[in-house]
Amino acid sequence: MNSSKTSRLPEPAPDELAHSERLLQHLRETIASHGPIPFSQYMERCLYAPGLGYYSAGKTKFGEAGDFITAPELGELFARCVVQAVQPVLAMLGSDADVLELGGGSGAFAEAALRALAEKNMLPHRYLMLEPSADLRDRQRARLAASLPAEIMQRVTWIERPPEENWRGILFANEVIDALPTTRFVIRHGEVYEEHVALDGEARLLRVDRPADALVAGSVRHVERDLGRNFEDGYRSEILPQLPYWMQAIAGSLQAGLMLFIDYGYVRREFYLPERQDGTLMAHYRHRAHNDPLYLPGLNDLTASVDFTALAEAGNSAGFGVAGYLPQAHFLIAAGLQQVFEHVYEQAANDAARYQLAQQVKKLTLPDQMGERFQVMLFARGLAALPLPADVLAADQSGRL
16 A cells, blocks of 8 residues: 555554554564465464454554444443344253353443343353453453443353364354455466565565465365356455364354354356456554555454354365354344334333434444445254244345355
8 A cells, every 4th residue: 555545543552552663573584584474374363463463462453442343342232132142042952052152342232131130030151252362351351340240240251262072052153254364365377376475675574475285275266167267367365274174163163053153245147257366355444444454463453354254164165064144234124123123112211222223223234334234144053943933034135146
């Protein structure tokens, strides 16, 4: 990105610049000793390097003061709708059922979901939060301890790796897949190349392309076969060759239950449109989106849209069946958004709170907000029946995958 575009972004504070410089120095040392690193490794360092990465350093990420707002940050309607959708599965599985939330953000979803489950007398045996960031774990723990009664709080457990023992219940992941370190590929003379990050003569970061290894090349060729067309020369995009392995690691021990993924993305043929020549990678800095992932590493959230066809394939390969795929707006409405809204609206303290609830509905459901850009994918395994709300099953669009 040229300086005129980055100049439109808010000016970072001196301590932020110093923080980014520390991560930059770490990246320079890595590249100087090992050579250019794959973009996926660069993204992983930028987001998760201990104490330096975007998610692992102590900066506010979520809400008005951060860089983006996720659905749970808007208020409790989102979490209550998710609970409405999954509670029949929890009831079917019985009192030993657990809920596992991947990457719990600020803890907003867990707080609202646990309150809703308690109201329905449907608290899970355990509410597990798989959160790799120590900083976010501390924030989640403080938030939930301050807002939940002790008898609910004692069911919440933080874990650093997926459960190894078999379990039954619900796995929930909101905006997790988009933050998995993505591989960037490009086609040159009909061959697959992988984007790397290198250093120029003045130790500045730059992107270079190198021949892809067998895993990346094979993943790209699989997509081409599925699309029934070859990518043209110069076509650049993202792919997650590791997604099936990640899915098996995350969900392999879930013997019976439901997985629910919510993220922004597309079915494969829309993800890899011929005119989408540079993929979907975006950087987010203080509520501004830009397209230079090398700008101020460690201060930007880096994300790529999700290929939901690839997610379905990964779930299938891990032994799950797709139980539903639909836009977020359709899912929330089918899960009882109207009923949830009326229940919370009646309890609202004042007009300002009621206005805020109406704004939540707009942001969650309008096509130009989150309603169409965000998609919901449900997977099931080991269930004798699929006790999802009838309206959710009726709104299923998995035929588009």
